[in-house]
Amino acid sequence: MPMSDPAAFRAALKPGSRLIGIDLGAKNVGLALSDAMLVVASPLETMPRGRLKDDVATLRERLTRYDVGGIVIGLPRNMDGSEGPAAQAARAYARNLERELGVPVTMWDERLSTTAVERTLLDADMSRRRRGEVIDKMAASFILQGFLDRLAHIARS
Numbered sequence: 001m002p003m004s005d006p007a008a009f010r011a012a013l014k015p016g017s018r019l020i021g022i023d024l025g026a027k028n029v030g031l032a033l034s035d036a037m038l039v040v041a042s043p044l045e046t047m048p049r050g051r052l053k054d055d056v057a058t059l060r061e062r063l064t065r066y067d068v069g070g071i072v073i074g075l076p077r078n079m080d081g082s083e084g085p086a087a088q089a090a091r092a093y094a095r096n097l098e099r100e101l102g103v104p105v106t107m108w109d110e111r112l113s114t115t116a117v118e119r120t121l122l123d124a125d126m127s128r129r130r131r132g133e134v135i136d137k138m139a140a141s142f143i144l145q146g147f148l149d150r151l152a153h154i155a156r157s
Helices: 006-011 052-065 085-101 111-123 126-157
Strands: 020-026 028-034 041-048 066-073 105-109
Touching: 006 126, 020 041, 020 052, 020 126, 028 126, 041 052, 052 066, 052 085, 052 105, 066 085, 066 126, 085 105, 085 126, 105 126
Parallel strands: 020 066, 066 105
Antiparallel strands: 020 028, 028 041
16 A cells, blocks of 8 residues: 555665656556655656566666666546546556556655646757657656655654
């Protein structure tokens, strides 16, 4: 079961390990990577969404390559805070990843993440084609950065 308390999630991490952020889409999975100090999120890649076993194999390799100790998955809530079918699918995906990969998994509210990233890319005058190539990994970075900022806030409290 994915962890809901950010402080407990951080406590479960191996010191010095990084986090991967995931923006789960119907066709693609955006990935972002934190630094080892859990301060900054950077876009990593966009992978095509496949069967769960294919996604797990790709993620397992990334966890090893980048010394990742935990996963943050965007939770697509409705604007009123309720959860629809997309949120339930994300929760099921999170449970499966936690079971298959054996690392702590948590969910982070992703409301408006894609919209915010799209606006930023439009402001940068990026072409439609180029936006399509980067939006998923940028949204994953936005989600992960929000979670990292929450961890920093908890540490200061």
